[in-house]
Amino acid sequence: MKRIFLAAATILLGASMSFAQEQQPELPPKVRPMFGQVAKTDAEQKADEKFLTSCDKSFESRTEASNFFMERGWEFMNEGQVDTAVYRFNLAWLLNPDNYNTYWAFGVAEYNRGNVGDAIGMFDRALKYQPNNSFLLSDIGSAYLQQYIADKKKKNLKQAAALLDRSLKADPNNAFAMANLAQVHFHNKKYAEAWDYLHRGRDLNIMSLDYNFLSDLMARMPDPKGMFRLETEAPAPAN
Template identity: 85%
Template sequence: MKRILLAAATVLLSGSMAFAQEQQPALHPKVLPMFGQIAKTDAQQKADEKFLTSCDKSFESRTEASNFFMERGWEFLNEGQVDTAAYRFNLAWLLNPDNFNTYWAFGVVEFNRGKTGEAISMFDRALKYQPNNSMLLSDIGLAYVQQYINDKKKKNLKQAAALLDRAVKADPNNAFALSGLSQVYFHNKKYAEAWDYLHRGRDLNIMSLDYNYLSELMTHMPDPKGMFRNEPAAVEAAN
């Protein structure tokens, strides 16, 4: 179940960023990663202690409790309730700061808010715990692709390629990493290679297919396999 949730989070990560780029109002610290990393008041610290004591009574360990709140967070995130998910991830982090999944989740949250640099920072924290985690590597790689789209700095595209290559080496069947490499080749204007990697990813897992990116690729080069065409109906039929 956990694996499925993480894959679903990756779909969110690789999807359209238009909604996340809109101007966001100031957020309450409780829905910022690690509670905004700001000093808490005495009242807030007492509330945390009460929460931890309650969890100690309800779960066999804080590790178990942390994992419970992580699962709830992924559920809310998959429903599009980003702030509610972020708060659950914060509770999971409070229970176990060494739970690398919390940093991974914070990265997904920040990415969905359009904060690509902050997302990469959180993913890097998670990577220190799991340096060969293929799904995590593909998430970081996709974040660097988005960072390149934002600032057009070639170093970010090179970093994306390196991370996505590592992801594929760790798991050759990681469809999201293959789809990410397709985007790297696209931005390097190597459209035939981009199509090849897009099809390889799609064949493994159709959920890795980003239709916004697909439409953009088709404007530069027709699908060599003829599976996708410019007509909207054809794109829908291939789903």
């Protein structure tokens, strides 16, 4: 479910980023990654100790407990309850700071809050544990792509391309990496290559298709395969 959620969120991110980058009320530490990375009060530390002791009694190991709270977090994330999800991810992180999935999840949460720079930082933490994870690499590549769309800095587009290439080397059938590479080629004005990657990604997984991007691409170059057409285009004559 994680991959489906992030792929769908990518479509909405462009419209939400400008809003998210405006001054927003600061979230309480419990719904910020790693509890906001701020010092805890004595009462909060005692509450953590009580929670850990309870988990030690209920689970065979803290690794198992951490994975349990990760699953609960993804359930809330896929329902769009990002704050509640992050709190569960925080509990998973508290139980096992070496659970790379917590950093990956924090990255997804920050990505969907529009905090792309923070998302990249969290994805990078996860990447230290899983340097050849294709889906993680494609998520980081997607984040750099969105960063480029926001700031138009070529270095971010180049970084996105490099990470997405690494993703496909790790898994040649990663449809989401292909979909994002289609956008990289689009921004480099290589529309034929963009169509190629878009079709390859779609053939592997229809969920990788971003219809907003599809419209932008059709406006620059007709689909070479004729599968997609703008509404204003006349249908091909019958034989």
